Amino acid sequence: MRTIGQVAELSGVKIETIRYYEREGIVPAADRSANGRRLYDAAAISRLRFIRRCRDLGFPISDVRTLLDLSENASKHCDDVRAISERHLLDVRERLSDLRELEVALTELVQACVDAQSECPTLKRLFAD
Amino acid sequence: MRTIGQVAELSGVKIETIRYYEREGIVPAADRSANGRRLYDAAAISRLRFIRRCRDLGFPISDVRTLLDLSENASKHCDDVRAISERHLLDVRERLSDLRELEVALTELVQACVDAQSECPTLKRLFAD
């Protein structure tokens, strides 16, 4: 059994975040030592690492909850997992395309400024009717 | 002079958001009619439209404040505007590259699930040591 500090190290989830996950019921409450400190077993550490990976992949916490539920389940409904991942992937692709448009617009704006002779074209354009 | 509802329509900034901007001092307090309702002139509408465009381009409010200050200034420091835009553009490109990596990882994950025969490979992978 590990302390919260060790678990933070091992899972890559910060101490405060681990306590936050417990408070929010995203992970079950940890066991406690005689003096009230949290203690974690291997399964708890795996769970936190799983959450960190999901978060790194941009899954919202609500999805993480569902994925954790599915993973508890013996049958591990692969279809459900895939559906969640696919929906998230679509979301990521949408954000990508938004961001690409943004990049084009900003690049253009900055370029206009570089070429500027007189009044700042960026401000001018942003203020246009 | 227009009412807040008309201005929301014209500028594309929602009524609540306009009030929020005023509360936060992002825009100056609007004039008021005899019965206490906000009234806006053309300049106020331009300012709100400017803010909306900046926000659409992903500039944080702190940048918008600075850009508004610069635009008030007669000399309209083009260099400063460009510097802010360039920094923001770098930020956008960084997010783009993060998101692209994410897309690759997610696509791979989902594909593994499609090809799966037995245990859900997505869950398996996310739970791996």
Add this chain to the structure above:
DNA sequence: GATGCCACCTGTAGCCACTACAGGATCAAG
């Protein structure tokens, strides 16, 4: 035994940029 330091504890507030009420006042049209 005192001191210092570290890791841990709880509880609360702050972050960003809104958004969503609740509860009330006033306006314009029929």
Add this chain to the structure above:
DNA sequence: CTTGATCCTGTAGTGGCTACAGGTGGCATC
């Protein structure tokens, strides 16, 4: 005169943490 749209203020909620205040417990050192 009534209806419904629009406006007002003030406060709380969103997501997902992060930071801080103020305290406890345990161990090593002097």
